[in-house]
Amino acid sequence: MNPDSKIRYIDFHTHRQCADNDTLAIMNLTAGEDVPADFPENTLFSAGIHPWQLTGDNHEQLQTEFILTSAHPHVVLIGEAGFDHTRGVQGELQYRVFIFQASIAAEMHKPVVIHCVRGWDELLRAYREIKPDRPWIIHGFRGSSSLAASLDDQGFWFSLGREGISAEILKAVSHDRILLETDDSGRSIAEVYRHYAMTAECSEDEAAGLIRKNFNTLFNFRL
Numbered sequence: 512m513n514p515d516s517k518i519r520y521i522d523f524h525t526h527r528q529c530a531d532n533d534t535l536a537i538m539n540l541t542a543g544e545d546v547p548a549d550f551p552e553n554t555l556f557s558a559g560i561h562p563w564q565l566t567g568d569n570h571e572q573l574q575t576e577f578i579l580t581s582a583h584p585h586v587v588l589i590g591e592a593g594f595d596h597t598r599g600v601q602g603e604l605q606y607r608v609f610i611f612q613a614s615i616a617a618e619m620h621k622p623v624v625i626h627c628v629r630g631w632d633e634l635l636r637a638y639r640e641i642k643p644d645r646p647w648i649i650h651g652f653r654g655s656s657s658l659a660a661s662l663d664d665q666g667f668w669f670s671l672g673r674e675g676i677s678a679e680i681l682k683a684v685s686h687d688r689i690l691l692e693t694d695d696s697g698r699s700i701a702e703v704y705r706h707y708a709m710t711a712e713c714s715e716d717e718a719a720g721l722i723r724k725n726f727n728t729l730f731n732f733r734l
């Protein structure tokens with residue numbers, strides 16, 4: 512850990528640009544969006560094809576766009592990508608487009624940020640198929656604590672937003688595999704950290720130290 516770092520908060524998954532100099536943000540780009548020419552200093556990116564983007568006849572174009580964006584040196588994560596039973600094209604195409612991205616992530620040795628709504632069977636099938644050597648992080652998790660415990664047992668990480676943080680969930684998952692996020696909530700990341708600290712019954716400094724340590728472990732950084 513670098514004691515000189517001015518970074519206090521890490522917003523692991525957001526759709527907004529963040530210019531606060533105490534925050535490092537991973538801004539999500541969906542296929543077709545480029546890394547902006549001008550972006551704040553403490554910004555990294557994730558790039559992926561969101562399951563909501565798939566219509567059934569656009570996957571080849573999205574895959575080409577995804578490959579172009581994911582090669583950018585500031586893109587440190589693949590995703591958000593995954594499974595959604597409520598929106599976007601369903602079935603085998605959704606699965607194959609995820610496998611396409613997860614295979615590229617595996618080749619590049621990059622972690623994957625997962626969007627999953629009711630698609631847990633497919634996610635586990637994909638996990639067994641790819642056998643990734645880098646973590647898959649489930650973002651915006653809102654399921655039960657027993658589901659969280661079972662995913663945790665299988666090695667998944669979690670990026671939790673304000674609504675996903677509860678005493679039951681924090682008991683179910685490994686604290687060394689948790690990250691925090693604002694997603695598209697419009698909240699401040701400081702508020703998410705405060706809620707985490709209150710729920711985990713630790714100080715805000717301890718929360719900041721833990722999340723920073725987890726982030727450094729994930730990327731082998733020394734922030």
Ligand SMILES: [Zn+2]
Nearest residue numbers: 539591694695
């Ligand atoms: Zn998102």
